[in-house]
Amino acid sequence: MAAAAPRRVAVFPSPQALGPALARLVAERAAAADGRFSLGLSGGSLVGLLARDLPPALAAAAAAPSRWLVAFCDERLVPPEHPESTAGAYGTQLLPRLLAPGPRVLAPAPGLPPAAAAADYAAQLRQAFSGQDVPVFDLLVLGLGPDGHTCSLFPGHPLLQEEEKIVAAITDSPKPPPERITLTLPVLNAARMVVFVATGEGKAAVLKRILEGGEEENPLPAARVRPHSGQLRWFLDEAAAKELTGPVEKHPDA
Numbered sequence: 001m002a003a004a005a006p007r008r009v010a011v012f013p014s015p016q017a018l019g020p021a022l023a024r025l026v027a028e029r030a031a032a033a034d035g036r037f038s039l040g041l042s043g044g045s046l047v048g049l050l051a052r053d054l055p056p057a058l059a060a061a062a063a064a065p066s067r068w069l070v071a072f073c074d075e076r077l078v079p080p081e082h083p084e085s086t087a088g089a090y091g092t093q094l095l096p097r098l099l100a101p102g103p104r105v106l107a108p109a110p111g112l113p114p115a116a117a118a119a120d121y122a123a124q125l126r127q128a129f130s131g132q133d134v135p136v137f138d139l140l141v142l143g144l145g146p147d148g149h150t151c152s153l154f155p156g157h158p159l160l161q162e163e164e165k166i167v168a169a170i171t172d173s174p175k176p177p178p179e180r181i182t183l184t185l186p187v188l189n190a191a192r193m194v195v196f197v198a199t200g201e202g203k204a205a206v207l208k209r210i211l212e213g214g215e216e217e218n219p220l221p222a223a224r225v226r227p228h229s230g231q232l233r234w235f236l237d238e239a240a241a242k243e244l245t246g247p248v249e250k251h252p253d254a
C-alpha cells in the first residue's frame, strides 16, 4: 500500500463547535478552486451539520455556489422522498438554504436496480469530469461508522478491492438499507482533499484503531482512504477523540 498521506486531526469541543469550522473550510476550498468547485457529500449526521452551518458561512462570504458541482459519495437506493435518501435529505435540508443561483447537483437516478444505478451514476460523473480517468474532487466530506465504514464501503467487503469502477453497487450493506451505490476507493484517493467528520463517543474506539493503531493487514475501509497527492483532514469532537493520545489540533469553542 502507498505511504500514508500527511494528515491533520482537529478536535472541537462539540459538534456545534465543529460545524462552523467545517463550513468555513468548505467555503475556503470553494473560494480557492480554479473555476468549478467539485464537492462530494456523505449522508448520515453530516446532512444536519452542513444544513445548519454551511448556509451562514457562505452568506458571510457573500458566496453563491453557482460554480459548484455537488455529488453524493454514496446513496441508499430508496425513493428520494424516503427519509433514508441522502439526496432527498440534502435536497430538503441544505440546498434550499443556499444563495441562488445554486450548485449543479449530480444524484443517482431514482428507481433503477443497483447495478444500473451505479452505471448511470458513473456515467454522470464521467461526463462531469470528462478528460479524467478517475474523477478528481476538490473536496470530499466523509463520515465514519463505528465499524470503520465510510461511504458504503464496509469492513471485509469485496468492494474494498474494486480498482476499475468509479461507482459500485452493493446489495448486502450491513447498515440498512441493504441496497446502495458508492464511490470507490480509487475516487476517494484521487481527491485533492478529504475531510472525515466523526462525532460522538460511539466513534472513539474505531478512531483510536484507525488513527493510532498502526498498520493492519486488512485495514478498515476508512483507514484505506489515503489520498495519493491530496490532503487528509479529520474533524472530531472531544467525545469521538477521547481515546486518542497522540498530537491533535485542539480548537476552542466557536
Ligand SMILES: O=C(O)[C@H](O)[C@@H](O)[C@H](O)[C@H](O)COP(=O)(O)O
Pocket (backbone or CB within 6 Å): 042, 043, 044, 045, 046, 074, 076, 142, 143, 144, 145, 149, 150, 151, 152, 175
Ligand atoms: O449511508 C450512510 O450512512 C453514510 O453515507 C455513511 O457513510 C455515513 O457517513 C456514516 O455511516 C456515518 O454516519 P453518521 O455520521 O450518521 O454516524
